[in-house]
Amino acid sequence: MIATTSSTHSIMTKRTKSCGACSDCAVRSMAVCAALPDAEIGEFERIMSSQSLRANELLVEEGDEKKKVFTLTSGMLRLFSMLPDGRRQISGFLFPGDYLGLADDDTYSQSAEAVIPSVLCAFSVADMEDAMERFPSLILRLHEMTRHALRQSRENQMVLGRLAPVEKLASFLLLLSHNAKKRGEPDNPVHLDMSRTDIADYLGLTIETVSRSFTKLRTQGLIQLIDTNTVEIQSMRSLAAVAGLDIFNKI
Amino acid sequence: MIATTSSTHSIMTKRTKSCGACSDCAVRSMAVCAALPDAEIGEFERIMSSQSLRANELLVEEGDEKKKVFTLTSGMLRLFSMLPDGRRQISGFLFPGDYLGLADDDTYSQSAEAVIPSVLCAFSVADMEDAMERFPSLILRLHEMTRHALRQSRENQMVLGRLAPVEKLASFLLLLSHNAKKRGEPDNPVHLDMSRTDIADYLGLTIETVSRSFTKLRTQGLIQLIDTNTVEIQSMRSLAAVAGLDIFNKI
DNA sequence: CGGTACGTTGAACAATGTCAAGCGTAGTGG
DNA sequence: CCACTACGCTTGACATTGTTCAACGTACCG
Numbered sequence: 001m002i003a004t005t006s007s008t009h010s011i012m013t014k015r016t017k018s019c020g021a022c023s024d025c026a027v028r029s030m031a032v033c034a035a036l037p038d039a040e041i042g043e044f045e046r047i048m049s050s051q052s053l054r055a056n057e058l059l060v061e062e063g064d065e066k067k068k069v070f071t072l073t074s075g076m077l078r079l080f081s082m083l084p085d086g087r088r089q090i091s092g093f094l095f096p097g098d099y100l101g102l103a104d105d106d107t108y109s110q111s112a113e114a115v116i117p118s119v120l121c122a123f124s125v126a127d128m129e130d131a132m133e134r135f136p137s138l139i140l141r142l143h144e145m146t147r148h149a150l151r152q153s154r155e156n157q158m159v160l161g162r163l164a165p166v167e168k169l170a171s172f173l174l175l176l177s178h179n180a181k182k183r184g185e186p187d188n189p190v191h192l193d194m195s196r197t198d199i200a201d202y203l204g205l206t207i208e209t210v211s212r213s214f215t216k217l218r219t220q221g222l223i224q225l226i227d228t229n230t231v232e233i234q235s236m237r238s239l240a241a242v243a244g245l246d247i248f249n250k251i
Numbered sequence: 252m253i254a255t256t257s258s259t260h261s262i263m264t265k266r267t268k269s270c271g272a273c274s275d276c277a278v279r280s281m282a283v284c285a286a287l288p289d290a291e292i293g294e295f296e297r298i299m300s301s302q303s304l305r306a307n308e309l310l311v312e313e314g315d316e317k318k319k320v321f322t323l324t325s326g327m328l329r330l331f332s333m334l335p336d337g338r339r340q341i342s343g344f345l346f347p348g349d350y351l352g353l354a355d356d357d358t359y360s361q362s363a364e365a366v367i368p369s370v371l372c373a374f375s376v377a378d379m380e381d382a383m384e385r386f387p388s389l390i391l392r393l394h395e396m397t398r399h400a401l402r403q404s405r406e407n408q409m410v411l412g413r414l415a416p417v418e419k420l421a422s423f424l425l426l427l428s429h430n431a432k433k434r435g436e437p438d439n440p441v442h443l444d445m446s447r448t449d450i451a452d453y454l455g456l457t458i459e460t461v462s463r464s465f466t467k468l469r470t471q472g473l474i475q476l477i478d479t480n481t482v483e484i485q486s487m488r489s490l491a492a493v494a495g496l497d498i499f500n501k502i
Numbered sequence: 503c504g505g506t507a508c509g510t511t512g513a514a515c516a517a518t519g520t521c522a523a524g525c526g527t528a529g530t531g532g
Numbered sequence: 533c534c535a536c537t538a539c540g541c542t543t544g545a546c547a548t549t550g551t552t553c554a555a556c557g558t559a560c561c562g
Binding site for chain 1: 330332334335336338339340342343353354355356360361387390391393394395397398400401402404405406407408409411412413452453454455495
């Protein structure tokens with residue numbers, strides 16, 4: 001917390017147009033922009049600006065007017081809400097290619113923070129709406145992404161409401177592994193960019209229970225903790241069996 | 252369960268076009284159809300067919316090919332998933348005007364059953380896609396409804412992950428009350444159409460804990476149980492305070 | 503008038519959360 | 533370079549909470 005606060009004030013957030021051309025963007029095929037043919041991608045480049053975040057830096061806050069939307073190009077964000085008394089629920093993590101602003105109309109319904117240093121493409125809502133009018137395929141793409149987010153959120157409801165702690169953690173590790181694979185990274189030694197507190201607030205547990213669940217999975221030979229933040233999954237199948245739901249059939 | 256099974260076989264599900272004209276449909280203003288001007292609503296009436304369900308009758312099953320989409324005109328549905336071992340999570344209840352199929356691409360990602368006798372407008376996906384091409388406002392309306400469902404699902408994650416049982420129940424009662432009001436019904440004596448088991452599977456609890464939470468709210472003078480399925484809320488504000496999140500500020 | 507399903511309640515038990523201490527690592531300053 | 537501090541993670545002991553199991557009451561249905 002102290003680190004967060006101090007870093008928030010020390011340096012201005014970078015906002016430049018210096019990011020590499022959209023045409024050779026690493027997340028092009030996964031992001032909204034996949035809806036635009038190469039010929040039109042220049043349009044997007046024109047209205048886009050790049051934005052960097054330091055770890056734990058706040059990007060948008062619940063209740064704020066939605067003036068911008070974003071595509072994450074590198075790093076990781078957490079989407080969360082808080083109760084008046086400080087309890088926090090992380091509803092999901094955003095990975096490169098993910099879009100920030102899918103659920104919101106005029107105001108952000110949740111806050112978003114960088115988990116690790118991150119870079120985003122930013123678009124003003126006005127520009128984006130303009131682009132959607134000219135390229136209807138953008139609307140379809142956004143709608144598709146929203147449907148996907150809705151399916152994921154509902155699957156999360158199952159995880160939160162009906163899985164035991166060890167099952168929750170197993171499903172979380174499989175999710176991370178699956179996500180890494182989807183982005184062309186190695187899917188097995190899974191790297192945890194987020195803290196135990198983040199994991200706890202995502203899975204509806206305490207950090208102690210998260211820690212104990214790691215130990216249980218390790219004791220049962222299902223995972224190996226290479227270091228605190230690196231998990232080697234011994235057998236995807238057995239871990240999936242523990243997770244209760246067959247992650248492979250979904251997502 | 253026995254009742255469900257027997258009733259499922261006894262009578263054929265009605266499928267007629269006999270429902271009153273769309274133009275004087277009770278849920279017109281809340282449903283997808285609100286996107287169509289009066290002049291075009293005839294188009295919708297042409298491709299629509301009516302479908303009735305008895306209590307506990309299954310409408311669609313997780314994994315089935317999505318051939319039809321629906322608008323609920325009366326009654327109530329539950330949307331749910333199940334784990335291999337029988338654990339169930341209800342991700343939400345559908346009320347008149349709600350659309351079934353928001354989250355799905357080609358297959359239904361969840362099952363849907365009638366909680367009480369229900370009537371729906373059914374559309375074949377092909378017809379609906381055709382209509383969307385001719386009336387782009389339909390796409391925008393569906394997108395808007397999907398965003399709303401996503402916000403609701405994420406708020407549910409907070410309820411499931413971070414609220415205590417009594418808080419969960421309080422937020423649930425407020426949700427029902429809010430929903431009734433939205434549909435022009437009295438918002439205070441709240442009628443529970445669903446069983447304790449449904450409530451438990453929605454809130455991630457057991458029926459016993461649900462029952463005890465009802466008792467606690469009653470003992471604290473926050474609600475009054477007129478009968479098992481009718482709850483009088485003594486003070487919306489105090490109940491909202493118990494719920495932790497101010498339901499009024501959201502949804 | 504039984505029988506069945508549903509809801510409530512109680513008591514014992516198991517699981518998770520809470521509180522507190524300890525460990526290891528990383529970063530800081532002497 | 534080393535001690536010191538701070539932070540995050542783990543672990544243990546304990547308290548709280550929810551679950552399980554069982555009994556009871558009630559309403560509905562045959």
